[in-house]
Amino acid sequence: MKPWETVEREQVPEVGEVVLARRDSEYVLRVRGQTLMSSRQHGSEAVMAEAGCAHLVGVEKARILVGGLGFGFTLRAVLDRMEPSARVVVAELLPSVVAWNRGILAPLAKAPLEDKRVTVVEGDVGRLMRKQSGAFDAILLDVDNGPSALTHPDNESLYDYAGVSAAYSALRPKGTLVVWSAGPSPAFVKRLEEVGFTVQLIHAAAHGTKGSRHTLFFAQRIGKGPASVPSRSGKRPGRG
Numbered sequence: 001m002k003p004w005e006t007v008e009r010e011q012v013p014e015v016g017e018v019v020l021a022r023r024d025s026e027y028v029l030r031v032r033g034q035t036l037m038s039s040r041q042h043g044s045e046a047v048m049a050e051a052g053c054a055h056l057v058g059v060e061k062a063r064i065l066v067g068g069l070g071f072g073f074t075l076r077a078v079l080d081r082m083e084p085s086a087r088v089v090v091a092e093l094l095p096s097v098v099a100w101n102r103g104i105l106a107p108l109a110k111a112p113l114e115d116k117r118v119t120v121v122e123g124d125v126g127r128l129m130r131k132q133s134g135a136f137d138a139i140l141l142d143v144d145n146g147p148s149a150l151t152h153p154d155n156e157s158l159y160d161y162a163g164v165s166a167a168y169s170a171l172r173p174k175g176t177l178v179v180w181s182a183g184p185s186p187a188f189v190k191r192l193e194e195v196g197f198t199v200q201l202i203h204a205a206a207h208g209t210k211g212s213r214h215t216l217f218f219a220q221r222i223g224k225g226p227a228s229v230p231s232r233s234g235k236r237p238g239r240g
Contacts, residue, residue: 004028007104010096018096020104027071027105029097036145039108042073044180044204044214045142049077051202051218052138052178057081063135065170066090067125067158068142068180072101072109078140079115088118089136091125093143098122126158129170136170139177146181146215147188159188164195171221179217192219 007027008020016032027039056062060083066075069092078088090113092098098120101113113120121128125143147159157163159179167177177197179188184201192199197219204214 008096008100012094012096015094018094020100027108029070037070039071041212042071044216045070045073046077047202047204048140048142048178048180048216049074049081051216052140052176053078053081055174055176056086056137059083059137060085062086062137064088065125065129065132065136065139066142067140068092069097069101069120070142071105072112074140074142075112075118076109079112079117082117084117086117088115089121089128090118091121091123091128093122093124095122126163126166129163129166132170134170134172137172137175139167139171139175140180141167141177142180146179146183147185147217159191161191161195164191164197168195168197168221173221175221177217177219177221179219181215181217184215185217188217192217196222198222 002023004021004023006019007022010018012018017030019030021028021030025039028035029037053062053064056064062082062085064078064082064086066078066088067090069075069090075088075090082088098113106113112118125141129139141158143158144155171177177192181188189199189201200218202216202218204216205212
């Protein structure tokens with residue numbers, strides 16, 4: 001089998017080594033030696049955008065937040081469904097991932113960062129949500145491997161009670177939150193429901209219609225006011 005070729009490598013403070021590797025036409029992104037994503041497996045990203053933005057098709061001036069740029073497939077799927085008046089904010093913690101999506105990775109998802117509807121924020125999506133009360137019609141989170149398989153403990157703050165409450169408060173009434181995960185998490189479903197979401201699980205194929213499946217937590221905001229954080233809020237003991 002043909003070996004992997006390292007295309008880009010960067011040492012990121014507080015994150016570790018980030019490597020972009022290629023074999024033939026496939027790219028993978030590795031953080032501290034662990035593979036986070038592959039350009040061959042992005043079927044669940046398309047399902048994620050379809051589910052999260054279904055209620056916004058044909059809606060003028062919709063506003064969507066995408067947490068985690070990855071290889072750009074989720075962002076592309078959102079843009080393909082939205083009106084010209086829509087505005088999409090994509091938050092990505094790693095500047096190198098943004099740079100690679102503007103360069104060598106751009107053809108994979110048809111250069112979504114070149115779309116004038118897109119604003120890129122290089123930073124923590126959790127911090128962004130906490131500053132944006134009632135700002136978005138949909139939030140799509142694809143950070144780390146989701147709440148069930150964290151590769152970095154700092155990412156837990158995105159999926160704990162305070163993080164889920166921040167997502168709820170950042171949504172407009174009847175707004176939707178979709179969270180990508182490598183697998184199911186009953187505890188995360190309970191957390192979403194306690195904050196005020198109604199929740200459904202979607203099991204989406206990673207590639208095509210066969211093979212491994214990823215879990216999508218589809219949550220809809222049903223209340224009008226801000227989320228009330230349960231008494232257990234905050235970072236829980238020992239998932240950017």
